[in-house]
Amino acid sequence: MTIAEVGRPRLRKEDAHLITGRSRYTDNMTLPGMLHLAMVRSPFAHAKITSIDTSAAKSSPGVVAVLTGADVAAEQGSLPNVWPVTTEQKAPAFPSIAVDEVAFAGEVVACIVARSAAAARDAVELVDVSYDELPVVLDLEEAFTDKVLAHSNLDSNLSATWVFDSGEAGTGKPIAEALANAEVLIERTFYQQRLIPAFMEPRSIVVDPTSEQITMWSSTQIPHILRLILALTLGLPESKLRVIAPDVGGGFGGKLTVIPEEFITLMAARRVGKPCKYTETRSESLQSGHHGRAQVQKVKLAATKDGIVTGLDIQLLADMGAYLGIIGSGIPILGAFMYNAIYKFPAYRLECSNVFTNKAWTGAYRGAGRPEATFAIERLMDELAVDLGMDPLELRKKNWINHEEFPFTTVTGLEYDSGNYEAATAKALELFGYDELRAEQARRREANDPVQLGIGISTFTEMCGLAPSRVLGALSYAAGGWEHAQVRVLPTGNIEVVTGTSPHGQGHETAWSQLVADKLGVPFENVEVLHGDTQISQRGLDTYGSRSLAVGGMAVLAAADKVIEKAKVLAAHMMEASEEDIEFTDGKFSVKGTDQSTAFGEVAFAAFSAHNLPDGFEPNLDSDATFDPQSFSFPHGTHLAAMEVDTETGQVTIRKYVCVDDVGVVVNPLIVEGQVHGGLAQGIAQALYEEAVHDDAGTLVTGSFVDYLVPSAPDLPHFTTARTETPSTTNQLGAKGVGEAGTIASTPAIVNGVLDAVRHLGVKDIKMPCTPARVWAALEEAKTTGGVQ
Amino acid sequence: MIPSAFDYAAPATVAEALGVLADAGDDVKLLAGGQSLIPVMKLRLADPAMVVDLGRIGELSGVRDDGDALLIGAMTTHHEIVTDPLIAEHVPLLAMAAATVADPQVRHRGTFGGALVHADPAGDMPAPVLAADATFILAGLDGERRVAAADFFQGYFTTAVDDGEILTHIRVPKYTGWGARYEKFTRVAQQWSIVAVAAMVRVEGGTIAEARIGLTNMASTPLRATAVEQALVGAPLTREAIATASAHAGEGTDPASDLNGDAAYRRHLAEVLTKRAVIVAAGL
Incomplete structure (x- = not known):
């Protein structure tokens, strides 16, 4: 028996070329005669464009063309939103290049096409744009009042109001009753600050228009979706477009989008008839790429005095920014089904208002709706525990779904496939040393130690494996959620796997190789995974929402299954046996009850040579499969954070972080570990470090990494990670998803820990990020008022 | 870019x-x-x-013994400051501060003189140099001119270097045997100082005999915490005495307010960090 590949911590196939500088990022592309683009961007967050004088720029050395919104108005169309969350949803037109009005600082108003990047950049300063400034609305709650409008041609900032009510949906009791009869009612307002995805590779686009088929290279998560949207928006035949996502340096949802610059580069290249490249600067990336989170959550939790939660009511404001991005409107909806988390709440209502402001548009950012939901409920469970004087873990146990109750249909109507919250929590407690840390916390409080200790808990679950197509349809999302794969058997028995997923750091080349190596009994090294090119991978729905393994990986397995079925027919013919008697194990076809066998490679070659095939047998073993999951998968875990707060400075330090994640069956533990670490870093970043801050005029103050503080290795602790493994029941492998788990779980664990450290000093809440200045201010405020809200 | x-x-x-x-x-x-x-x-x-x-002018790099002081070339890198044995022996405060500058790549390229002439109020090298009473040696067409540290830093990104002049060397007096500590406060590791305190203390017979305290990012220029220095002289070697003296750290400061904190918070930090820096420098 060969060693099973699934479950093996293989080093990633992708890394050798990445870490030795042999990468092929879009910006590495150089084509003959290629021209370079630079964007002229609005310095104002809201203004009428009264005139644009491009004459000086046009006569600048090396400049080939200057495009304004007026120049491309007839062809550019509007960037689409594909997720109308209500039939009445309102959205302003979203032109790639603004024509009459700009609605956020950083919006493109003109594009320079020049012979060098330097010439393009020089000419940016020569474009003379006159603006009439309009009032700006930046604060989400203020925008909701409509006192100032983000767009002068809309009569309200409200895009849509989406409601879920368990009483009306028939999935639970009415919330009004639960609130009215509540023995205990916890009310809070939580602020999900605006974050910036901050992927390492800035976005970059190259378009080659010089042949019949136009080719676009783009640093995107979604080459397939991008091709479709480009075709639909610009009226080009889809068949004349090829989109390639080469090496892509991270996305985190920030590249799950179509961007104006993709359209502009395509339009410019077609106009000048030459290849064009645009690569954004880091500042442009931070300023005008889409942002994430940006919600205000007004929450009410009803419970009995014994700590049984009886209802949850959420009033959500979601900041869309100036425009609706491709799926920006749906992000809060992805969270809407997860506020009940791991708990058995009988009544639930959520009302979400999507609101426009004069800031960059928002979209998916790692977790996309689920971190916000998880933060709210995990903060609330801690608040309820404090109110009732209960241990926060005991309170959670009272309300969570017990492992024997799966599959469990929740108050939002989702069926949770599997889980074992008891096991994950028990393991986490053991690794953490919960009782010892509680004892130390008591000692520090007693001694009035300047450094106080807090314990933060987050018992999370999330919804992975986007998605069953019919569920997406029911939510008015325009596309499906299937995934496609092809397994090609080469004459030597080597395998090419074509996947519709589009990895940008996830390691699909490694993991898919492991899946196929096990399935077909071929060596890991003999499997090549192809992706990210619409010409090679004709069908796919790309990578986001922790879907790739649970959906795309299953398509790979299904295609490999078909290969085996085909090969069995040929093997039976070769060994003159009946098909029913053929068994396939360890890469060998054998005849039951005999010592006759033939290797996979021999069958592959026989299919290729085609000299002796059964009648009607096509001369290849290649197989396609498309997998559409019947349901989501629901990974979960217990995260515990020991937080030290220096009460003299407000500085917060993570003393210990333990997480036990259950992501179902694991293909590559090393990749899973890496995903957990990266996810934790981004969740911790929201809790402690990152925030997109604008000044009163709407200019992004955190416009570089000097001010937008992304934590790096020295700022993060050693993570103690472990796993429990409860297989998913919604796919053949039992895999769930891990891409977002760490981010979703860690933010509330950290903030709960910070508050647990200082609550006894009178602090009741601290807005994220919990900066030293904010923590210190909260402590000072508590000293003078006896507590702040 | x-x-x-x-x-x-x-x-x-x-x-x-x-x-x-x-x-x-x-x-x-x-x-x-x-x-x-x-x-x-x-x-x-x-x-x-x-x-x-200035990268090809070899005479501007290196650290030499110059009697009662060290003569440091303006093009000496932060990394060289961190690792130089003369600095470690006579003015370790400089090495401590330089070690907190950015990251290894920056410390291998960035220079001592460059950082001083840049005069970023949040930069880490000006306050230690001010606390050490260094002398700046400027070359001009008319010859050499010497400027005391107290007169060198004139405002935001502004120094006494005139057009046409080049800072060639910094002469830093020796503080052999003094205790030192650079206490830097940041939110992430690779960040400019929100506030930092450069402290040197000479202990004699169980009391503080002399103290030199420089403050980073508490005004448009680095500042000497003179009130703290005075209060420390003759103070007993106790945490309480040091804390009492450090309460003067905010006096005469004019810190900015920004995303990392407002002026009041910075004044508070100056007190806390001064206390912590002096406690370590005094060997408590």
Whole structure:
């Protein structure tokens, strides 16, 4: 028996070329005669464009063309939103290049096409744009009042109001009753600050228009979706477009989008008839790429005095920014089904208002709706525990779904496939040393130690494996959620796997190789995974929402299954046996009850040579499969954070972080570990470090990494990670998803820990990020008022 | 991230550099390690017509013993400051501060003199140099001029270096045997100081005999915490006495308010960090 590949911590196939500088990022592309683009961007967050004088720029050395919104108005169309969350949803037109009005600082108003990047950049300063400034609305709650409008041609900032009510949906009791009869009612307002995805590779686009088929290279998560949207928006035949996502340096949802610059580069290249490249600067990336989170959550939790939660009511404001991005409107909806988390709440209502402001548009950012939901409920469970004087873990146990109750249909109507919250929590407690840390916390409080200790808990679950197509349809999302794969058997028995997923750091080349190596009994090294090119991978729905393994990986397995079925027919013919008697194990076809066998490679070659095939047998073993999951998968875990707060400075330090994640069956533990670490870093970043801050005029103050503080290795602790493994029941492998788990779980664990450290000093809440200045201010405020809200 | 076009010269000697400067007009920048100037030019916040690169002038690098002081070349890198044995023996405060500058890549390119002439209020090298009462040696066409640290830092990114002058060396008196500590407060590891305190203390017979305290980012220039220094002299070696003296750290300061904290928070931090720096420097 060969060693099973699934479950093996293989080093990633992708890394050798990445870490030795042999990468092929879009910006590495150089084509003959290629021209370079630079964007002229609005310095104002809201203004009428009264005139644009491009004459000086046009006569600048090396400049080939200057495009304004007026120049491309007839062809550019509007960037689409594909997720109308209500039939009445309102959205302003979203032109790639603004024509009459700009609605956020950083919006493109003109594009320079020049012979060098330097010439393009020089000419940016020569474009003379006159603006009439309009009032700006930046604060989400203020925008909701409509006192100032983000767009002068809309009569309200409200895009849509989406409601879920368990009483009306028939999935639970009415919330009004639960609130009215509540023995205990916890009310809070939580602020999900605006974050910036901050992927390492800035976005970059190259378009080659010089042949019949136009080719676009783009640093995107979604080459397939991008091709479709480009075709639909610009009226080009889809068949004349090829989109390639080469090496892509991270996305985190920030590249799950179509961007104006993709359209502009395509339009410019077609106009000048030459290849064009645009690569954004880091500042442009931070300023005008889409942002994430940006919600205000007004929450009410009803419970009995014994700590049984009886209802949850959420009033959500979601900041869309100036425009609706491709799926920006749906992000809060992805969270809407997860506020009940791991708990058995009988009544639930959520009302979400999507609101426009004069800031960059928002979209998916790692977790996309689920971190916000998880933060709210995990903060609330801690608040309820404090109110009732209960241990926060005991309170959670009272309300969570017990492992024997799966599959469990929740108050939002989702069926949770599997889980074992008891096991994950028990393991986490053991690794953490919960009782010892509680004892130390008591000692520090007693001694009035300047450094106080807090314990933060987050018992999370999330919804992975986007998605069953019919569920997406029911939510008015325009596309499906299937995934496609092809397994090609080469004459030597080597395998090419074509996947519709589009990895940008996830390691699909490694993991898919492991899946196929096990399935077909071929060596890991003999499997090549192809992706990210619409010409090679004709069908796919790309990578986001922790879907790739649970959906795309299953398509790979299904295609490999078909290969085996085909090969069995040929093997039976070769060994003159009946098909029913053929068994396939360890890469060998054998005849039951005999010592006759033939290797996979021999069958592959026989299919290729085609000299002796059964009648009607096509001369290849290649197989396609498309997998559409019947349901989501629901990974979960217990995260515990020991937080030290220096009460003299407000500085917060993570003393210990333990997480036990259950992501179902694991293909590559090393990749899973890496995903957990990266996810934790981004969740911790929201809790402690990152925030997109604008000044009163709407200019992004955190416009570089000097001010937008992304934590790096020295700022993060050693993570103690472990796993429990409860297989998913919604796919053949039992895999769930891990891409977002760490981010979703860690933010509330950290903030709960910070508050647990200082609550006894009178602090009741601290807005994220919990900066030293904010923590210190909260402590000072508590000293003078006896507590702040 | 493409700068405007500029002319470039790389003279081999100070004399040659002064000649180039004299001919270049007033729209000229000196390039030392480039760790501040290059980013600022790439962001087009500066677009000098000419850049004079000092990187080939060997006489500007290195640390030498100069009797009662060390003579440090302006082009000596932060990394060299961190690892130099003379500095470790006589002014370890400089090494401690330089070790907190940015990251290893920046410390290998960025220079001591460049950081001082850049005079970023949040930069880590000015406060220790001020606390140490260093002397700045400036070369000009008319000869050499010496400026005391107290007169060198004049405002935000502004120093006593005149057009046409080059900072060649910094003469730092020896504080052999003094305790030292650079206490830097940041939110992430690779960040400019929100506030930092540079402290040197000489302990004699169970009391503090002398103290020198410099404050980073508590005004548009580095400051001496003179009230704290005075209060420390003669103080007993106790945490309480040090805390009492450190309560004066905010006096005479004028810190900015920004995303990392307002002026009141910075004054508070100055007190806490001064206390902590002096406690370590005094060996408590």
